[in-house]
């Protein structure tokens with residue numbers, strides 16, 4: 001059967017750019033994200049690499065126009081002492097990664113390795129500072145080490161370690177999940193700590209500016225949001241974080257690949273909750289920061305399931321199906337539509353962890369359905385948002401309802417319009433009528449991501465099972481566009 005939905009573009013509305021940073025990624029020292037993911041070591045002679053970083057991974061991420069990468073955590077960040085990760089590798093002390101599997105961390109991938117890798121990727125680094133177990137001076141030193149061009153103890157040390165010019169890192173997190181793994185702080189305590197740390201994180205960039213990001217709320221903790229905005233001066237905070245994962249139940253997350261329709265519905269419900277979270281956080285921000293100086297940074301999001309059978313439970317390694325493509329397409333539409341405030345987001349995580357875009361196994365690398373959604377959506381990066389109104393058919397399950405369709409639209413600098421459409425209904429095609437709102441277009445082309453089964457995924461045996469293909473069935477006539485979006489599929493259209 002068919003669902004009926006309608007969309008109207010509002011192209012004349014005021015100028016809002018969809019920041020490319022909404023399409024950001026996250027790389028933690030967790031499981032096989034850094035080690036055996038990005039980094040295979042300088043001495044590896046079986047996998048092609050540049051300074052130990054896999055070249056296939058670099059190419060794949062460059063193809064996403066990866067705008068930024070958050071590092072080194074996550075929970076790990078509040079245990080990380082950056083000075084252990086600089087200088088000759090053989091002399092670096094080790095530590096135990098107590099959050100993630102209790103493995104020994106040899107610090108062979110440190111500040112230089114990460115920041116040089118970001119240069120190779122063409123991505124802006126987003127460093128998460130240690131506020132939980134670190135010291136103010138330690139974080140202040142890190143900023144000076146990576147950002148100062150002049151002569152100072154830290155910049156001299158950087159030069160001694162082989163890097164002349166500073167990297168000029170703009171994005172800095174001041175702690176991570178400070179309400180939880182980052183120190184189990186109350187919001188009042190964190191606020192004071194934040195103010196102190198942020199004060200000593202000086203801007204050593206000579207005007208490029210430091211962009212400090214507060215550790216935001218755990219999902220719907222609006223009191224946390226409100227307290228931060230009330231009590232931290234805007235001069236010390238440019239971004240405010242928010243973390244939300246699409247999860248069925250923290251105690252019973254379920255398999256990543258074998259799930260029922262009921263589990264699918266629950267995952268979609270949790271993913272769609274992002275819309276409410278973002279809107280409510282923005283409403284609070286509008287109250288305390290009516291001029292819009294502070295940005296909302298969703299620096300962790302994605303689907304979270306049980307680990308793949310037989311893998312280390314502390315490594316959070318999971319497969320990635322069409323359900324994940326649905327989460328990605330829907331969530332990115334939410335961010336695009338709220339681009340007025342949402343200026344950055346980081347999918348958790350880039351490789352081999354949670355809702356990864358890339359999975360590796362030895363020499364092999366595969367791209368997940370989530371990767372393909374990110375690739376299809378890259379047309380929205382730094383494009384002008386075209387606001388929409390949307391009337392969606394319902395995706396109904398056991399008497400509960402979710403909107404089946406989500407969408408967003410933008411116009412790029414070449415004047416091309418892109419519309420991304422997601423139909424999460426697992427059974428019904430959705431027929432959508434799009435009123436172009438006066439926008440002149442005579443040609444429409446597109447790509448679709450779909451599969452035979454919701455549970456389908458790309459495996460090392462069948463790495464190309466799910467790939468975007470051309471979609472030519474949309475029609476434009478008299479300012480209207482008609483399209484059928486199949487069950488559980490993502491379509492991105494281009495109009496000109």
Ligand code: AHR
Nearest residue numbers: 073074075076176177348
């Ligand atoms: O992404 C995995 C973990 O989830 C991060 O380390 C933490 O910040 C969050 O709880």
